[in-house]
Amino acid sequence: MKEYKTQGAILKHAPELDDEDVQALNKCYIPYLFYKEINGVQHCSCSSCHESFEVSYIDRTVTPEQRDFLDAGHNQHVHCPKCGRLVQKKQKGIARSCRKLWEYQRAVFIKPVSKNEVYVLYVWSTKDYRKYGSVIPVGEYMDYTTNPEYEVNAVYYITPNQQRCFIRNPWSRQHQFEEQKIKEPFIKSWWYNTTAWKRGYVTIGDDRLKNTFLQYYDDKKITDCYVNIYKELFRYSCYGAIEFPYCTALCRFAKYPSLEWLAKQGYDDFVFFMLRDGIEAHTLFDWQAKTPFKFFKTLSTQETKELRSDGRLKRYGVSEYMKYKRLLPGITISQYSWICENVQHKDRFLQTLKKYGLKIKVLIKYFSKSRMKVSDVTLWLDYVETAENIKFDLSVHNVLFPKNLELAHNEAVAISNALEIEREKESLQDKSNPYSKKYKKLCDMYSFENGAYKVVVPLGASHIVEEGKTLQYCVGAYADRHINGKTTILFVRLCKKEDVPLLTVEINDKTKKVIQVHGLKNRNPDKVEQSFIDMWLEYIVLPKSKKKAVKAA
Known part of the structure; x- marks a missing residue:
């Protein structure tokens, strides 16, 4: 025909x-x-x-x-x-x-007209037992054996050579059909997603596909593939029944014969993403192929077998492996599997390898020899980034791959923080620095010492962050608020150990009252420390003339 x-x-x-x-x-x-x-x-x-x-x-x-x-x-x-x-x-x-x-129903009818031509009709139907609609009927105005009324709102024309979709436009003058790309026959509006008690549509006439070119379409197999991946991807937001895109699935199945064996052989994610997105990625996959070895264009037979045995023969896995193969020539499947299992920030990892001309096997040997954990790869990346910022010579092998990674990382971070605080101290001399004026003002208002303890104004945001890390609590989160003038953070230190954090104080500039004061791991100040804080609070509310007298004394 x-x-x-x-x-x-x-x-x-x-x-x-x-x-x-x-x-x-x-x-x-x-x-x-x-x-x-x-x-x-x-x-x-x-x-x-x-x-x-x-x-x-x-x-x-x-x-x-x-x-x-x-x-x-x-x-x-x-x-x-x-x-x-x-x-x-x-x-x-x-x-x-x-x-x-009164009730409504969405339904899809399978209507073959020949072996190679299948129509799929989507209808919106309603059933009302009242003969006169909105008129309040009684008695003889009821029709208890009425059939549902329906309207065809979408027509799919499916053949081996073409798959066409025509959807009725409700905003046109005569509700005319308009051709659109392959998609589901109705829009899931706000009303549908929030209040509709009937979701999806029923399919009628599936058995009619037996005598058509779609006779091998296995609805149960395709649906299982789709549902399995959907639950895996959206396991925290998947509630109720999952709506399977039946109309889209029929069109895709007619266009891509490989979906049949992909579903049967367990390549669920390939089926899911093709039904949902319709993206071919033709440089990687041949959707007309009849075997896996021909389907994966860029993989050899051996690579296909190894990836499948490792459980990584998935759509994203294949594209990611080809990306690594391009960036890291000579990479093996076992090395790729090691990256997947141990590296969390893959793009950052690849950039580091490329920047320093490292081979993946050297890095795997370093981590396996040191018996390090998965999280240590991220620790090494942090170390390299910090070491680069503080001008370490990373061309030296022992510097790039330290024997004690954790110790080397902590030392690099300590040096980096010290340099940052020093830079902030220097920037306070710059008049263009908006914080420099506030710093001088806070020093005039709050600087105080009694020979044993002293109050120190933070040099900048990194100074506050370092204080929080040392004392192991959340004062670092207040750094931006302090710099922007929304609150005031001050440090209490021993006069003999000015650089060692002891207590952190948050104070209200208007009322001159302490909001909170904490030491290591959120401890409260002891009696001696509290007496110093009380003395300091009495001092800061004094007029300037009396403050000078106190300082002179």
């Missing part, structure tokens, strides 16, 4: 829903059995099978099933004697208007 190419021809020849489809759609709705009892006879109408019948107490022989049916009251569930479905009984006298029984 000739394939249609134009939008007009495709939509013109799109099949309509027949009676079988409408009945199948009707069975997707909640089934009700409406009844009215007159003189011991229940006159019933089933919304599922559309049969009307009577069941009576006065029959000569009443079976136990009929007795259970007759005894069931309003809103109770029974089996319909005609179709056998479990239905909910509704007494006509109580459910007079059926206003609350």
Whole structure:
């Protein structure tokens, strides 16, 4: 049969829903059995099978099933004697208007027209037992055996050579169909995501694919692949049922035959990302291939086997391995696996290797010989970065790869912090430094000593951060607030050991009251320290003339 190419021809020849489809759609709705009892006879109408019948107490022989049916009251569930479905009984006298029984349903119908042509129709349907819609009906205005009303809102035309998607535009004048890229047939709006109690859509006619070119489409296998990866990626935000993109999956399956064996052989993430994103990455993968060794264009047979045995033959893993292979010529699968297991900041790691011309095997030997932990790779990267900033000669092997990494790291950080504090001290002499004026003002206001203790004003933000690290609490988080004038941080030191942190004070400049004061690991000041702080607080509220007299004394 000739394939249609134009939008007009495709939509013109799109099949309509027949009676079988409408009945199948009707069975997707909640089934009700409406009844009215007159003189011991229940006159019933089933919304599922559309049969009307009577069941009576006065029959000569009443079976136990009929007795259970007759005894069931309003809103109770029974089996319909005609179709056998479990239905909910509704007494006509109580459910007079059926206003609350209005219901909607989204459905997708599979409609093949030939072996190589399959139409997929997405419909929005509603079911209302009231004949006159918004008019409040009673009695004879009800239609208990009505069929759902529907409107086709999307048409998919799927052949081996083309996959087309036409979605009705609700904002156009005549709600015309517009061709769009392959995607799901409806937009998940704010209302849908927050209030919709029916999510996704039902599929009708899956069995019709058996005689088409999509006969090997395994819905269960494809769905399992999608759901498994979805749960893995969004395990902390995955609530309720996962909506499988059935329409998109059919189109992708028709275009990329490799999805069949990818799903069967457990390449779940390749299936998931193709269904979700539709990105081919044709330089890495051949989506028309029939075997894994041909599918991975840039991998040799041996590399494919090794990556799969390590559990890294995944879409992201392959692209990442090829990136490392380009940046680190000669890298092996075992070395790549070592990087994946031990390196957290991979881009930073690669930049360091490239900058110093290091080979990955040298680094692996260094860490394996030293029996270091996974976190030590990050510690080494921090050490190299700090050592570079303080002008260490990293061309020397023992400097780049110290025997005691932790000790070398701590020494480098200490030197770096000392240099930073020294730079801040020098910058205070610069009038363009906005903190220099505040520093002089704070020194005039708060500087004080009694021979044993003294109050010191921080030289800058890094000075406060270093104080927090030494005393092991969170004063470092106040550094920016101190520099910006939102609070004031001061240090209490021993006169004989000015450079050794002892206590940290936060004070309110307006009230001159201490907000908090802590020492090592948030300890409170002892009696001697507290007496010095009280003496200092009495001093800072004195007028300038008396302050000079106190200092002179």
